[in-house]
Amino acid sequence: MAEVLVFVDHADGAVRKPTLELLTLARRLGDPVAVAVGAGAAATAGVLAEHGAVKVLTHEAAEYADYLVVPKVDALQAAVAAVSPVAVLVSSSAEGKEVAARLALRIGSGVITDAVDVEAGEQGPVATQSVFAAGFTTKSRVSKGVAVITVKPNSAAVEAAAAASTAEELAVTFSEQATGTKVTARTPRESTGRPELTEAAVVVSGGRGVGGAESFAVIEALADSLGAAVGASRAAVDAGWYPHTAQVGQTGKSVSPQLYIASGVSGAIQHRAGMQTSKTIVAINKDAEAPIFDLVDYGVVGDLFDVVPQLTEEIKTRKG
Template sequence: MGTVLVLIDHADGRIRKPALELLTMARRLGTPIAVVLGAGSSAAEVADAASEYGAATVYVADAPEFADYLVVPHADAVAQIARTTDPTAILITSSPEGKEIAARLAVRLSAGLITDAVNLEADDNGPLAIQSVFAATYAVASRVTQGTPVITVKPNAAVPEPAATTCRIEHVAVEFSPAATGTKVVSRTPRTTSGRPELTEAAIVISGGRGVGGPEGFKVVEDLADALGAAVGASRAAVDAGWYPHANQVGQTGKQVSPQLYLAAGISGAIQHRAGMQTSKVIMAVNKDPEAPIFDLADYGVVGDLFTVLPELTDQIVARET
């Protein structure tokens, strides 16, 4: 088996959980080599974390372009490193930014691209990427047949498993293309944090929909989420009504999540919402309507009033923790 290039996602000087998942999955396919871009003074710390999860080599590149411009500098760097290392596959987190980097990278390398994989398997003819499609009705196994496979993997596709190794850090000077400075970041606004996990990375997501009845109805959703250490999501109907921020919307026009547990409270289960959470490992639904489409997708369902069921569940969880 050859090497597998992994683009490391990091923030605030720390490696992010989806990157650890990628390194874990990369070990199934070969020897992971990590790429850390724009980490600044935190590069060594991020590289050390990557080595704890099996990265044998960490390529580090730092330049103002990574922070001052959008995704093209990252595509330039990964393409340059890929041409010198000739990996058997390139893995990138399946986020909006990650998928754009992957698409540009595939074009530059004249390679095939697979997005939103939920699992990876080793095969003699190249890595197999498993995708979940049509409301999780089918699992599709895909393989790139031309060039180096570029694959984006959804967060929570694997449980990070440490495999500490001694890594070699190699600093790279990137030659940026003229397109790298085409779109500049002119300002940044710090995101308001709730103290809860990032929605797309959370192992547990509790979402509320039209059934919560209004903004105040999300309190029972938030209380349960806080008891479980979960993220809070919302359906498009709740977001469009102004009951919850758009940043928390789960669905086709919102964020796609794939947690270990997804609980839908007061959500009917329209196809637009299912498109954003159908790859969750376990799905639970709470709804007063026994005919709600969400029950067709759910592993566990409770027909009942969410304002009764959720507080009781929260109380049970808190009691068990104390």
């Protein structure tokens, strides 16, 4: 059976959920072969095997932490040469898309980014994308070389499928470009205790209707009751009410959770582009004509300061 490379996103050996989603999708195309690099790479083998990886290629070196992107591209290129896969799947983070693009250029292949689904086709893997500000859905395939595809988090449910996996050391030779951009310092991000925005199964967002930074406490309370991430529209972020790292939209982050709750968000096209692929969308807005209601599964016309606290309390009550 054909093999499919899956680039592992992990933190010191702790595998992130988007990688497990990629393994689920990879099994549709062939036998998943995971590529894990950096500190703790060897520790990922057990979890990867539990989710279908028939082989885990690992390589640990200081270069992965000390330099940006290129060492990872070197490793993936070495894996492609060793395995000859039918496809390479990478998570659609900012770094993941850069790694994928650089790899495709090196191996003379096409690249598809921000796929929301991947399936086998007669002429190679077929990727589904939501394009033109999520106004259209397209199906595409790479017509030359090995298909390099980045997939948005939350595009597939994680399915465990234990495999008789083997772990092997990947031979990697770093290129001259690998040490071109050095990391000189790191500042730890303050933890909110909430899920990562792009990986969260539930996202609660606030927009201009929230009215101010202090009022985002209402949005945060609802998010915490659901174990959700907090997002914000560009208007709210530009006003300084919430950090830019939480912006959802065409010029912010793209999310595709199981549930997206928009409170006080009008639904401008740039915001819709970042969340329209969410599985279930709920909007709360006192303007019945707000564009957000054109794409929701459930809409509540009302003041968010009346609706959201009631919703939060009801959730807490039902959770007991």
